[in-house]
Amino acid sequence: AQSVTQLDSQVPVFEEAPVELRCNYSSSVSVYLFWYVQYPNQGLQLLLKYLSGSTLVKGINGFEAEFNKSQTSFHLRKPSVHISDTAEYVCAVRRTGGGNKLTFGTGTQLKVEL
Amino acid sequence: DAMVIQNPRYQVTQFGKPVTLSCSQTLNHNVMYWYQQKSSQAPKLLFHYYDKDFNNEADTPDNFQSRRPNTSFCFLDIRSPGLGDTAMYLCATSEGPSNQPQHFGDGTRLSIL
Numbered sequence: 001a002q003s004v005t006q007l008d009s010q011v012p013v014f015e016e017a018p019v020e021l022r023c024n025y026s027s028s029v030s031v032y033l034f035w036y037v038q039y040p041n042q043g044l045q046l047l048l049k050y051l052s053g054s055t056l057v058k059g060i061n062g063f064e065a066e067f068n069k070s071q072t073s074f075h076l077r078k079p080s081v082h083i084s085d086t087a088e089y090v091c092a093v094r095r096t097g098g099g100n101k102l103t104f105g106t107g108t109q110l111k112v113e114l
Numbered sequence: 115d116a117m118v119i120q121n122p123r124y125q126v127t128q129f130g131k132p133v134t135l136s137c138s139q140t141l142n143h144n145v146m147y148w149y150q151q152k153s154s155q156a157p158k159l160l161f162h163y164y165d166k167d168f169n170n171e172a173d174t175p176d177n178f179q180s181r182r183p184n185t186s187f188c189f190l191d192i193r194s195p196g197l198g199d200t201a202m203y204l205c206a207t208s209e210g211p212s213n214q215p216q217h218f219g220d221g222t223r224l225s226i227l
Contacts, residue, residue: 004156032213043118043204043218044157051213090156100145100164100208102216104156 002027002093004105012111013081021076021108023065023091031093033074035065038088038107047089050074061085086112117141118219120205126225127195135190135222137205146188147216148180149204157204163188164210195226 003026013019025031032051036044048059055067065076076089091105121136137146144165149157161170163182177193192199202223206216 009154034215036218041123041220041223043120043220044206044216045218046215049215094213096213100147100162101159102157106154106156 002029002031002095002103004091004093004103006091006105006108008108009106010109010111012113015083015112015114016080018079019077019081019085019110021089021091021110023074023076023105025072025074025091025093027072027093027095030096032096033065033067034092034094034102035059035063035074035076036090036092037061038090040087044090047076081110081112083112083114085110118205118207118217120203120219120222122222123220124223124225126227129197129226130194133192133195133224135192135203135205135224137188137190137219138186139207139217140186141207141217142185143207143217144185144210145208146182147206147208148188148190149206150199151202151204151221153201160190192224195224197226200224200226 005024034049035047038044048057050057050067058064063078088107090107092102094102119138127133147162148160151157160174179191181189202221204221205219208214208216
């Protein structure tokens with residue numbers, strides 16, 4: 001079974017500052033990794049994904065994430081945030097060897113302030 | 115150009131009164147999922163269809179059922195909703211291979227009174 005831990009439930013940050021949202025996972029098998037963003041009263045929108053290859057993955061809205069296998073982490077970063085980045089960010093994993101089930105973290109609320 | 119469409123966006127119903135939530139997709143994906151997301155919690159998978167094959171999660175309550183009459187549509191039926199079923203219900207789709215990301219609709223916020 002897989003599990004996902006997002007230790008920070010809320011992250012406040014000033015506009016134009018950098019941000020890192022942490023995601024750690026636990027799995028006995030290899031996994032695919034995803035970050036989703038959820039705006040109020042909306043569904044989950046895919047930000048980026050790691051399937052294989054380069055460990056640094058770039059996504060939409062200027063976000064990127066780095067897969068670190070030894071630390072079982074997939075932290076999300078953005079060098080300069082905007083007010084419009086205020087949202088819930090959810091990390092998810094899925095086994096590589098068959099099955100369609102996503103395991104989600106509990107999310108991190110990013111609040112960008114002026 | 116919405117690709118996964120959920121109706122209604124908001125639903126209020128009485129305790130014990132059956133309710134049906136709808137999901138349609140224009141992506142022609144063969145896998146469709148239903149998730150329940152309670153406040154401040156991660157989405158929890160209820161079940162999914164791989165084509166016509168129904169896959170129920172072991173801990174999904176018996177009064178939650180689903181129908182998929184064709185590739186484009188999938189319904190979530192709650193036969194006798196309880197107060198604890200108040201939640202956001204998310205529909206998602208994906209292509210068959212497991213490395214493809216899931217695409218989500220905007221959800222239906224269901225309130226049981």
